[in-house]
């Protein structure tokens with residue numbers, strides 16, 4: 001190995017988190033090295049957000065076409081060419097890839113090394129045969145899918161997010177283990193494109209989301225023809241011809257489900273195993289996760305972690321948020337800390353399910369006796385009526401003093417609508433401001449304004465007001 005190159009910052013991993021740190025640091029004048037062993041852009045671009053949303057976009061067009069009749073239009077479902085749909089998915093990846101490319105980052109002044117990185121010491125990394133000594137190091141190595149310990153699973157072929165977008169043959173029956181956002185998005189995409197789909201979830205689907213809205217979403221997905229089993233106990237899996245057979249515990253003995261394809265979407269583990277963390281003096285928990293403070297520093301104060309590797313919420317926008325925290329700490333020595341109070345997330349099914357801040361259950365636990373639930377159904381929104389997108393609900397959790405704790409939205413464009421609630425939580429915006437906002441008519445956003453306004457309704461119609469109304473009615 002050659003003499004070490006000395007830099008200000010070494011970033012390990014060129015996914016959402018690593019790219020954001022490297023771009024920010026180099027533009028602020030830091031000598032930066034970025035090490036990537038796989039594809040530039042990491043999971044989000046290549047195996048995650050971008051392909052999954054592209055596949056869903058194609059699938060939703062099928063659903064829209066089938067729902068044309070009430071608009072006075074023909075409702076012939078389009079013919080699906082699954083291989084062509086996958087070509088669309090890869091075209092979208094290719095369209096975004098230049099943003100994350102080696103060329104772009106080298107243009108920003110970052111030295112990109114295409115190799116696997118591991119620690120050699122407290123401030124030194126081996127990137128292939130290049131030694132890098134850095135004042136600061138950022139672990140941005142992302143995560144990988146974890147398969148559950150089901151007997152026989154290691155003996156059968158199964159898809160994960162890393163392979164499912166390479167599959168050009170429409171499954172006749174796709175069985176998905178895992179009812180989280182990834183499992184449900186893939187379930188709906190494949191179902192709408194013509195596959196039979198069964199989702200097997202050991203607990204309840206979308207366990208981190210509001211149970212009421214998650215249940216409504218499950219009803220909608222079932223109406224699309226997806227079989228969803230919650231509390232499913234899979235005993236074993238075995239090959240069945242070209243597909244797989246799953247054996248489930250049932251009330252009257254074992255049940256068998258056969259699928260042409262199996263997708264495992266049961267959670268993800270941080271990529272830390274190859275890093276030789278001990279050589280850098282980086283502590284890990286009993287479960288092997290990085291021990292970080294709220295400034296995202298490891299036990300070696302020169303080394304930070306961002307994104308999925310940090311072991312917290314696994315989203316691209318979290319990786320980007322982490323990057324900002326690390327840049328402020330490592331470059332400007334500002335003690336910026338992570339704060340997830342206004343963290344949003346979205347499941348991009350049709351309808352979308354979006355969450356920010358606390359769910360109802362968490363709000364009740366955190367503020368017993370001091371939580372009011374505000375609701376506004378989509379069917380009372382005129383734009384939802386014009387679009388025939390009337391199923392859905394805005395649900396907002398507020399304290400008695402009107403402080404917004406969280407919001408959950410199920411419905412069309414929920415991922416867009418949730419953002420004003422994120423702003424309300426982060427900026428401490430008063431409910432009266434949201435209720436008094438002039439919202440353009442007709443927009444779905446009016447549902448948020450109405451939900452906020454409903455907080456003041458009982459006060460407007462207090463017992464005194466009601467008594468006056470009754471008296472007036474008596475004399476009138």
Ligand SMILES: Cc1cc2nc3c(=O)[nH]c(=O)nc-3n(C[C@H](O)[C@H](O)[C@H](O)COP(=O)(O)OP(=O)(O)OC[C@H]3O[C@@H](n4cnc5c(N)ncnc54)[C@H](O)[C@@H]3O)c2cc1C
Pocket residue numbers: 012013014015016017018035036037038039040041042043044045047048049050052053115116117118140141142143161182271274275306307308309314315316317318319348
């Ligand atoms: C199917 C799916 C759909 C998703 N959809 C969404 C969504 O809609 N919205 C959302 O916000 N999030 C979504 N996510 C999550 C999102 O993709 C991740 O949270 C995000 O990619 C994390 O970014 P990261 O930078 O931490 O890791 P990654 O993007 O995984 O990047 C890590 C990089 O580090 C590299 N690496 C690892 N170890 C080493 C090493 N030792 N040396 C060198 N390089 C290394 C890897 O090759 C990889 O390129 C989705 C995930 C999946 C799987």
